[in-house]
Amino acid sequence: MSCPHSLIYDWDKAIALIPESLRRSILDRSPPNEHPIWVFGLAAEYLKGESSFFYPYIRILPTVEKLAGGGFLHGQDWGEAVKGTNLEPNLNDRISTWKDEWKWVVDCCNREGGEWVEVAPMLTWELYLWSAVVFSSRAFPDSLMTPDSPSASPTRERESDTEISRPMLVPLVDMLNHKPFSQIVWMKGPENLTLCSVNDTPEGQELFNNYGPKSNAELLIGYGFCLPDNPFDTFQLKFNPPLMPRQKLIRDKQRATFLKNEVIKDNVYHIYIPSNPDAKLPSRNKCAFPQSLMTLVQLLVCNRRELSHLISNPATNPVSLRNSLARDQQLLAAIQKRIPLYTTRRPPQNHLQETINIHLDSQLRILRYAQDELLQALQVVTTPAGRTQVNAIALEELLANDAPFRDAVEGHFGSDDADTLRESGTGEAVFALGISRKLHLYNTDRKSPYLSKEWRNWLEKRIFKFFPYPFKPSKALLEDVDWKQCEQRRNVGAKWVWEDVLDEGREPGCFSRRDGWTLGLVIWGMRVWEEESWKVGELEGIELAWE
Structure with missing residues (x-):
């Protein structure tokens, strides 16, 4: 023509x-x-x-x-x-x-x-x-x-x-x-x-x-039209979070090296269904999310130790199992928040609205694909008992598998229900106490039925590697401003637990100083919880990664 x-x-x-x-x-x-x-x-x-x-x-x-x-x-x-x-x-x-x-x-x-x-x-x-x-x-x-x-x-x-x-x-x-x-x-x-x-x-x-x-x-x-099965369709996610100085340093290094070929315009990231290998489409990742978005969220959920590692090795992926799970959980929360916007709609009244629905259907298909991909990666399939698979341990798991601990929590906090504890603002303290309890059993009774083989392996192969007990910070760590602020906040929380929960008058048992608990043990448990945990959604609790 x-x-x-x-x-x-x-x-x-x-x-x-x-x-x-x-x-x-x-x-x-x-x-x-x-x-x-x-x-x-x-x-x-x-x-x-x-x-x-x-x-x-x-x-x-x-x-x-x-x-x-x-x-x-x-x-x-x-x-x-x-x-x-x-x-x-x-x-x-x-x-x-x-x-x-x-x-x-x-x-x-x-x-x-x-x-x-x-x-x-x-x-x-x-x-x-x-x-x-x-x-x-x-x-x-x-x-x-x-x-x-x-x-x-x-x-x-x-x-x-x-x-x-x-x-x-x-x-x-x-x-x-x-x-x-x-x-x-x-x-x-x-x-x-x-x-x-x-x-x-x-x-x-x-x-x-x-x-x-x-x-x-x-x-x-x-152009005023859509394609029902558009192989080039993407879901746009705009994301421009503020970065701390260390995070910005790492991000600049990433953009100058392995991310230099990814062009991000106006802080918009494109989520997509990966290409069919038989289709002649532009090269894409094997997952629904671009590498630039994955590494950004990965950076945002880093703990102090992971940040220190990325400063020297900005291309490390995965940084840790904990980091990967925390990253995927945040992405899942973002995706699931948007899905309802594309599922609730009125019947179309004209051709234009029919065309819009084609677009919305395609967007929903991408979101659901991304959601399924993240759920598979997280492996947080809930059983009828409310427990998760072995890759993560939730507060429910700590309470369900340790009757003395559960009874002590109910006696002091007024409930042994995980959701109730979270809503009351005491869930984090209970979780930290649960971790301290595992260390306490490890030091005093390794054959306890409440200290499983998985917990012993987790403590020996991972936790003691990064969190030796008793903990002795290095000179460099003592001079680190961020660590000082974290330590000050942690010590205030540990002091409250020590004075309010583990009081001297309590009879020997799960929460008794007479049973060998120390302030150092509580601080250690809170440190492990802060460094190794991640949030599930916004209000759905904390989970720990098994490495």
């Missing part, structure tokens, strides 16, 4: 339609923006009617009423369908930007005077929106017209997709629909620009273009 060069609406034709003084006035903004020139030029041609050179092209375009006067990109038709989803801010930002441009152009026309004062009231918001949508959905990069541009182009670019070329409208050619993986070739002849399909297309069958690897959000907002 070919289009004569003379019919292409490019930059030279756009600026020829607007007087230089008006053009300068429109561009006199900070930062300079050419988009209003393109949109205003086409809208002005629309107002000329049949006297416009581009009238034959304009009359076959979708009408203003269809694109702007209550149809595509009209807020009422999107309404509740996109509320709370990623589409809502994208749509609002685009409409807000275009409306701001429109007001500026109308103001410039009034200040220009002459015939442009008469144009200003005719340049309605609906007309400007129509013209902006035409460019958003139909523009190609004008690099296709340059002699040194490649003849083969797998994409159809909008003006926002490239910074090295300007947009142009190519009548008739822009009518071709999109089909992923279609192979096309652009050829610039002396008089025509031609798009050729490399694929065999039988006579009478539709000829397709290839707009490139675009997500459904891009297709919906840019």
Whole structure:
């Protein structure tokens, strides 16, 4: 399919339609923006009617009423369908930007005077929106017209997709629909620009273009349609947490080395269903989450020891089992928080809302895939007894498998129910006491039925390696500001446990100083709990990793 060069609406034709003084006035903004020139030029041609050179092209375009006067990109038709989803801010930002441009152009026309004062009231918001949508959905990069541009182009670019070329409208050619993986070739002849399909297309069958690897959000907002099984669809997760000095140092090292090829724009990360190896898709991780996001969350959940290790070895992955589980749990909480936004929706009232639902279904499919992937990694499948698998130990596990400890907790805290203890704010103290209890049994009665082989292995092979008892901090650690602050907070908590729970008057038993408990033992238990635990969701307790 070919289009004569003379019919292409490019930059030279756009600026020829607007007087230089008006053009300068429109561009006199900070930062300079050419988009209003393109949109205003086409809208002005629309107002000329049949006297416009581009009238034959304009009359076959979708009408203003269809694109702007209550149809595509009209807020009422999107309404509740996109509320709370990623589409809502994208749509609002685009409409807000275009409306701001429109007001500026109308103001410039009034200040220009002459015939442009008469144009200003005719340049309605609906007309400007129509013209902006035409460019958003139909523009190609004008690099296709340059002699040194490649003849083969797998994409159809909008003006926002490239910074090295300007947009142009190519009548008739822009009518071709999109089909992923279609192979096309652009050829610039002396008089025509031609798009050729490399694929065999039988006579009478539709000829397709290839707009490139675009997500459904891009297709919906840019072109007004979605693909039910779009292999390039992603779920966007915006995440820009504040980093402490040590974390920032590590992150800078990561970006300068193994993350240097990952481009993160506006702190947006793309979650996706990994590629089918048989499909010719861009290289992706084997998991749903990009490496840049995984390492960022990994950094945020690091304990002091893990941070020290990453400073010397920023590419370490995994850092530890505890860190991996903490990272995956935080990602799971983020995913599960968003799933309801895509499951609750009203029946579609028109074609646009049906199209939006295709996008929402695709987003939900990605979220559920990511959720299943994380659940499999975490292996926190709950049994009827409320216990987790062997990779993690929860407060319920400590209470269920140690009757003396459970009875002592109920006697002092008024309940042996894990949820009740968490809600009362004492769950963390009970967990720390439970860990101290295991060490106490290890030192006094290793054959105790309440000290399983798994617990002995965990203490011997992991905990004593990092938390020797009694604990003697090194000189460097004593001078570490972060450690000092943590230690001060920990000691306050340990002192409360020591004075309130392990009082001298208590009879020998689970929580008795007379039974060999010491303040050092309590501090040790709280240190292990703080360093080795991670939160499950926001209010669902703490779990420990078996290494």
